[in-house]
Amino acid sequence: MPIERTLTIIKPDAFEARHVGDIIKILEANHFRIVAARLVRLSRREAEGFYKIHRAKPFFPSLTEFMSSGPALVMVLEGENAIARLREVMGATDPAKAAPETIRKLYASGIEHNAIHGSDAPQTAACEIGYFFPEVELI
Ligand code: ATP
Numbered sequence: 621m622p623i624e625r626t627l628t629i630i631k632p633d634a635f636e637a638r639h640v641g642d643i644i645k646i647l648e649a650n651h652f653r654i655v656a657a658r659l660v661r662l663s664r665r666e667a668e669g670f671y672k673i674h675r676a677k678p679f680f681p682s683l684t685e686f687m688s689s690g691p692a693l694v695m696v697l698e699g700e701n702a703i704a705r706l707r708e709v710m711g712a713t714d715p716a717k718a719a720p721e722t723i724r725k726l727y728a729s730g731i732e733h734n735a736i737h738g739s740d741a742p743q744t745a746a747c748e749i750g751y752f753f754p755e756v757e758l759i
């Protein structure tokens with residue numbers, strides 16, 4: 621299995637509910653290594669830039685409002701097969717469909733306020749890591 625890097629965001633809902641520590645505990649238990657971290661409060665514009673692939677979707681305005689509504693913790697995670705594995709540990713976008721013990725099953729309150737983001741493919745991961753971290757900040 622290749623060693624990969626992926627981008628995750630502990631979203632404002634999980635931050636507000638004080639589940640940051642719980643989520644990091646799950647990530648570390650699943651052998652992800654944190655190689656960069658930043659606490660951010662995204663502007664609306666930054667949230668729109670990050671999720672631009674969804675700009676035509678009906679939920680884009682509320683998604684970007686939510687993502688800019690409070691602090692969020694952005695991290696780069698490293699590990700074997702990290703991109704696909706993070707998506708498994710996160711669970712389905714809609715927590716009602718997420719597998720038991722996944723982060724979204726445990727901490728998401730709905731399809732939009734779903735606690736965590738994870739890159740969905742190698743190209744997306746590279747692009748999203750570059751959106752938040754200059755190369756020099758990656759350990
Ligand atoms: P993420 O990209 O945040 O990891 P994802 O890849 O599981 O989530 P996407 O389809 O990329 O899901 O959607 C991005 C985000 O937009 C979701 O995580 C969620 O916060 C929000 N979202 C997705 N679908 C809906 C929807 N039908 N209604 C409201 N919000 C949605």
Ligand code: MG
Nearest residue numbers: 737738739740
């Ligand atoms: Mg996505």
